[in-house]
Amino acid sequence: MSKFKQGRxxxxxxxxxxxxxxxxxxxxxxxxxxxxxxxxxxxxxxxxLWFILSFYNKFYDVHRYTRILQVITLLVKQIILFAVVLYAYIGFFKQPNLSRLNLGNYVLTVFGLLTFFKFFIFYLLNKYRSALGGNLRNIIVIGKNDKTRQLINTFKKRLDFGYKCKANFDVKDDNFSLQDCFNFVIDNDIHEIYFSVAELSNKQINQLIDFADNNLRELKFIPDNKDIFSKKLKYEYYDYIPVLSLRSIPLEEPVNKFAKRLFDIIFASSVIVFILSWLTPILAIIIKLESKGPVFFKQTRNGFNYNEFDCYKFRSMTPNKNAHLHQATKGDNRITKVGAFIRKTSIDELPQFFNVLFGDMSVVGPRPHMVSHTNKYARSVDKFMVRHFVKPGITGLAQTSGYRGEIETEKDIINRVKYDIFYVENWSILLDLKVIIQTFLNAIKGEEKAY
Incomplete structure (x- = not known):
């Protein structure tokens, strides 16, 4: 008889x-x-209504590996929806005497208390797992490769996740057998089984699935990432036929698209009115005094759906024929003195807020490349074109993660694309705000590759 896992x-x-x-x-x-x-x-x-909204919003789907940003997103979405249905009560039940101001104060108070409680529990559980070693889940990993090693190292470093790796089975070992794994799972009270899809045959995977189902163990797949950077599969039914889409793109949803566009218009308009309105004349004079040429620099780049558009910057180089072909490098003699400063502080990018207002760009998104570079990387870097599923941005997740400026090695562009794909598949307004704040902080302290 199998020893079943007692509860969750x-x-x-x-x-x-x-x-x-x-x-x-x-x-x-x-x-x-x-x-x-x-x-x-x-x-x-x-x-x-709270129960209905929680179910719709998946408000309580917070796991030990859930990121803080995801928790904040859930809280904001839940309270906004709750506020909408709360004010609907006035008209639906004909309550004209209800104090709208106090109702608003009530919503803010509820939001504050819920936020405190949710993060208090979140913090307590993390400390309970990391400091006291409680609330642990025993796991095994089947397969030995870069991805499985990274996963095991993550479990060792992130004690707050509460996963304890009891064994790592090498499929390539001559003595390997799935039955040994099954016996180990039963004998050592293993709760979750992680396995590398690339290292098991279809027959072995089916055996593993049958064992997990029959013994109430959680089974988790580690995809082979040698061919793709990310598999965020979307499960849909066409009548009764299940269909998997490779990725789900949040910005394809009309509500998300509207929210991002509204945010872009408000943010870009604010920058243009409160900063560019007085900064542009000052920079125009300084740029003109140092070197002859236009104040603004226009360059054709690839944007949403691979369409070309004119990207604007404050001119930071002396006019040259190679500006559209060669990216700026460290010690580039084309860069002027004022150009070096505005590039270091990213001030040269500010005119792109007009691109945002025109609809060619977004405040946050994958950085657009020169057409010549886009054509080059589209041929040499796998999944490079995925970044064109959304509008390009003035700043992006890759740039705030250390991959801005000159592409010196193939690793630079590969990692940049990884972060861009993550952004495309995991967009949220809060992620945009996080990137904007980090960009601002980086501009203040200066960045090594900002030249």
Whole structure:
């Protein structure tokens, strides 16, 4: 007889979170004079709607490996939706005497309390796992390659994840057998099995799936990333036929596209009105005094759907015929004195906010390359074209992660594309804000490759 896993770890956490959150949203009502005619229908309304919104928003799908940014995104989305349905109560139940101001104060208070509670529990669990060694999950890894080694190293470094690797089986070993793995899982109370898809045959994978299903163990696939950088598969049904799409792109959703465009227009307009309006005349005079030529530099680049557009910058070089072919390098004698400063601080990129306003670019996105470079990398770098599924940006995740400026080695462009693909597949407004803040901080302290 198989020794079945007894229940799931931390099964009490989600119900407890529901109860605490419901207690918060219901008790906070009495902190403000909302002028409710009858309190009971209101409590039923917000309780039922909270459950519905939580299910729709996957508000409680927070795992030990969930990133802080994802938690913040869930909180913001949940409270915005909750505020919308809350104000809908006024019209739906004909409550004209309800205080809209106090209702707003109630929403902000609920948001603050929920944020505190969610992060308090999140922090406590991380500390419980990392410092006390509690709430652990025993795992094994089948397969020995770069990806499995990286995963095991991650588990060793990130103690807050709470995974303990009990064994790493080498499929290429002559003595390897799946039955030995199965026996080890049963004898050592293993909760999760990770395996490299590339190293097992279809028959072995099916045996592994059958064993995991019959013994209530979680089975997780480690994809072969030699051919692709990312597989964020989207599972859909065409009638009754399951179909997998290679990747899901958030910015293809109309709501997300509208939100990003609205953010771009507001942000770009603010920069143009409050910064470029007075900075441009000053820089124009300085640029003209140092060297002859135009104040602005225009260069054709590839953007959304590989379409070409004119990208604008403050001119930082002496006029030259090779500007459209050769990227600036360290010690480049084409760069002027004022050009060196504005490049170091990224001020030369500010005119691109006009590109954002025109709709050719976004504030955040994969950086657009010169047409000659795009054609070159499209042929030599796998998945390079994926970055053109979204609008290019003035700044991007790759740039704030250390991959900006001159491409010195093949590794630079490969890593840049990895970060760009991650951005394309995991976009959110909060990720954009994080990149913008990091860009600002980098501009203040200066960057090694900003030349």
């Amino acid at each position: 770890y931390s099964s009490f956490i989600r119900p407890l979170s529901y109860l605490v959150d419901l207690a918060i949203i219901n008790s906070a009502v009495y902190l403000f004079k909302i002028n409710l005619i009858n309190e009971y229908p209101f409590h039923i309304y917000i309780t039922v």
